[in-house]
Amino acid sequence: MQGAQLPLWVSAAAAVLTSGLAALLVYLGLAMRRATEARLGLLEELYRRDTEARARTQAQQVCAWPVSERETYQSVIKRGIVGAAIRNGSEAPIYNVELVYHDRPAAWTCVRRLKLVRPSAEAEVHAGFDEERTLGAADPERINQDGSVRLAPSADMSLELRFTDGQGRRWLRDEAGELSEIDPSTPALPPVPEEPARRVAASASSEEPSTVG
Numbered sequence: 748m749q750g751a752q753l754p755l756w757v758s759a760a761a762a763v764l765t766s767g768l769a770a771l772l773v774y775l776g777l778a779m780r781r782a783t784e785a786r787l788g789l790l791e792e793l794y795r796r797d798t799e800a801r802a803r804t805q806a807q808q809v810c811a812w813p814v815s816e817r818e819t820y821q822s823v824i825k826r827g828i829v830g831a832a833i834r835n836g837s838e839a840p841i842y843n844v845e846l847v848y849h850d851r852p853a854a855w856t857c858v859r860r861l862k863l864v865r866p867s868a869e870a871e872v873h874a875g876f877d878e879e880r881t882l883g884a885a886d887p888e889r890i891n892q893d894g895s896v897r898l899a900p901s902a903d904m905s906l907e908l909r910f911t912d913g914q915g916r917r918w919l920r921d922e923a924g925e926l927s928e929i930d931p932s933t934p935a936l937p938p939v940p941e942e943p944a945r946r947v948a949a950s951a952s953s954e955e956p957s958t959v960g
Contacts, residue, residue, distance in 0.1 A: 798914075806918045806926055808836035809864075811846060811908040814872060815901035829857065829901040830874035835864045839913040845935045846873065847907040849922070853896045854885040858935045864910070880936045909935060
């Protein structure tokens with residue numbers, strides 16, 4: 748009887764070993780798969796960071812600042828017109844550039860649009876604006892007797908710079924100079940108001956304002 752039961756015991760042991768080996772192989776396979784996925788995820792993350800770093804490297808070399816007739820740009824910035832200097836210190840052009848001016852005490856903002864700014868070690872100056880908005884009520888100190896609103900000199904306004912890099916990423920350099928990536932569909936100006944107030948620009952050479960819109 749003892750000898751007759753031995754093959755059954757051996758068979759049972761073999762079955763257990765086979766099941767254990769199969770489970771071990773499955774475990775090792777899953778572990779290898781997870782390790783491979785982790786390595787691929789790490790490579791993807793490194794690639795993403797490298798791509799973002801290269802994109803940000805170009806964007807970090809683009810800047811702009813407001814100027815006015817009070818400064819050294821008198822031949823470009825005429826009386827009563829906003830203006831800004833922009834410098835693209837990168838090695839590639841930037842596209843769909845928007846210079847957004849804010850004169851908050853006057854409740855006024857405007858935008859100047861440029862299709863392209865090429866790389867250059869020198870800043871280029873752009874005067875005027877393409878579109879403007881009245882944003883709420885102006886401070887009483889800015890309201891003239893005729894109801895128009897007096898604007899600050901261009902150099903005293905806040906300026907935002909928006910542009911698209913060579914990889915199609917949209918960037919914003921805010922009034923504080925901080926750089927961030929934004930949605931390309933983000934508008935530079937709010938919707939058109941029903942009754943925009945008339946704004947007049949302050950002149951650096953005279954107390955009398957000159958009308959800009």
